[in-house]
Amino acid sequence: MKILSYVLALLGVLLASVLIGWFDAGRVLESALSVGWGGFALVCAWQIAIFVVLGIAWDVVALDAPPRSVRVFIWGRMVRDAASNLLPFAQLGGFVVGARAVTLHGVAWPTAAASTVVDVTAEFLAQLTFAAIGLAIVLVRAPGAEVTRPAEVGIAVAAVLAVLFVLVQRKGFKGVGGVFAKLGHRVAGRWATALQDGMATVRAQLAESYRQPGRLALGWALHLAGWLGNGIAGWIAYRLVDAPIDLVGATAVEGLLAAIAAVAFLVPANVGVQEAGYAGLGALFGVPVELSLSVSLIRRARDLVVGLPILLIWQFVELRRLRVAAAK
Numbered sequence: 001m002k003i004l005s006y007v008l009a010l011l012g013v014l015l016a017s018v019l020i021g022w023f024d025a026g027r028v029l030e031s032a033l034s035v036g037w038g039g040f041a042l043v044c045a046w047q048i049a050i051f052v053v054l055g056i057a058w059d060v061v062a063l064d065a066p067p068r069s070v071r072v073f074i075w076g077r078m079v080r081d082a083a084s085n086l087l088p089f090a091q092l093g094g095f096v097v098g099a100r101a102v103t104l105h106g107v108a109w110p111t112a113a114a115s116t117v118v119d120v121t122a123e124f125l126a127q128l129t130f131a132a133i134g135l136a137i138v139l140v141r142a143p144g145a146e147v148t149r150p151a152e153v154g155i156a157v158a159a160v161l162a163v164l165f166v167l168v169q170r171k172g173f174k175g176v177g178g179v180f181a182k183l184g185h186r187v188a189g190r191w192a193t194a195l196q197d198g199m200a201t202v203r204a205q206l207a208e209s210y211r212q213p214g215r216l217a218l219g220w221a222l223h224l225a226g227w228l229g230n231g232i233a234g235w236i237a238y239r240l241v242d243a244p245i246d247l248v249g250a251t252a253v254e255g256l257l258a259a260i261a262a263v264a265f266l267v268p269a270n271v272g273v274q275e276a277g278y279a280g281l282g283a284l285f286g287v288p289v290e291l292s293l294s295v296s297l298i299r300r301a302r303d304l305v306v307g308l309p310i311l312l313i314w315q316f317v318e319l320r321r322l323r324v325a326a327a328k
Contacts, residue, residue: 012272031294057222062115076102082307110201126223134255249285
C-alpha cells in the first residue's frame with residue numbers, strides 16, 4: 001500500500017504537470033496570482049469555517065467524550081485534513097493521525113477510534129449525497145454530457161463501498177480495527193497497542209452508535225453542510241479568477257469532484273485527479289481550462305498555507321508530550 005501510494009502520487013504529479021504545461025503554465029499561474037492577498041485570505045478563512053462545521057459533526061457522533069470536547073474534535077479534524085492533504089499517504093492515514101491528535105487532548109483512544117469510524121461513515125454518505133446533487137445539476141444543465149456516465153458509475157461504486165463499510169462495522173470491528181492498528185504502529189509506534197487493548201470498548205461504542213440514529217442523522221446533515229460549503233468555496237475561487245460560472249454550476253463541479261475523490265481515495269491528496277477533474281468539469285459550464293487549473297492551484301495553496309502550521313503545531317504537542325514522559 002505504501003509503494004502504491006507513492007506510485008499513484010508520482011503519476012498524479014506527472015498528470016498535473018502535463019495539464020498545467022499543456023494549457024500554458026504562465027497563464028494558469030497568472031490567473032491564480034490575480035486573486036491577491038485579500039482574496040486568498042478569504043479562501044483560507046472559509047476553509048477554517050468548514051473545519052468548525054466538520055469538527056462539530058465529529059463531536060456529535062463521539063460517545064463518552066469529555067465535557068466541552070467540541071474544540072478538541074475541531075482541532076482533530078484540522079489535523080486529519082492537513083495530514084491527508086500534505087503527507088504522502090492515502091486518506092486512511094489521515095484518519096489515524098486525526099484520531100491520534102484528539103487523544104493528545106484528553107479523548108480516550110477507544111472513543112477516538114470508534115468515533116472516527118462512525119464520523120467517516122457519516123461523511124462518506126454525505127459525500128455521496130453531495131455527488132448526487134452535482135450529477136443532478138449536470139443532467140439538467142448539460143444533458144447528454146459524456147462526463148455523466150463515469151460519474152454515475154463512480155457514485156454507484158462509492159455507494160457499494162459505503163454499504164460494505166457499514167456492514168463491516170455492524171458485524172464487528174476486526175477488519176477496520178486491524179487496519180487502524182497497522183497504520184497506528186506506523187504513525188505512533190507503541191501508542192497503537194492501546195487499540196488492541198481497548199478493542200472491546202471500541203466495539204461496544206460502535207454498537208451503541210448504531211442505536212442512536214439521531215446522532216448519525218445529525219452527523220450526516222452537518223457533513224452535508226460541509227460539502228455544500230465546499231461548493232461555495234469553489235464558487236468563491238472561480239469568482240476571484242473571473243471565471244464565468246454561477247454558484248449552482250460551481251456546486252456541480254465540486255459535487256462531481258467529490259464523486260471522483262470517493263473512488264480515487266488511494267491517491268494521496270488526489271494529486272492529478274483534482275486537476276484533471278477541474279479541467280474537465282469546468283469546461284461543461286464554459287470555464288476555460290486554464291482558469292479551472294488556476295482554481296485547483298489556489299486550492300492547493302490554501303491546503304498548504306492552512307495545513308502546514310496545523311501539522312507543525314501537532315508535532316510540537318507530540319514532542320512536548322514525549323519530553324514530559326521522558327522526564328518522569
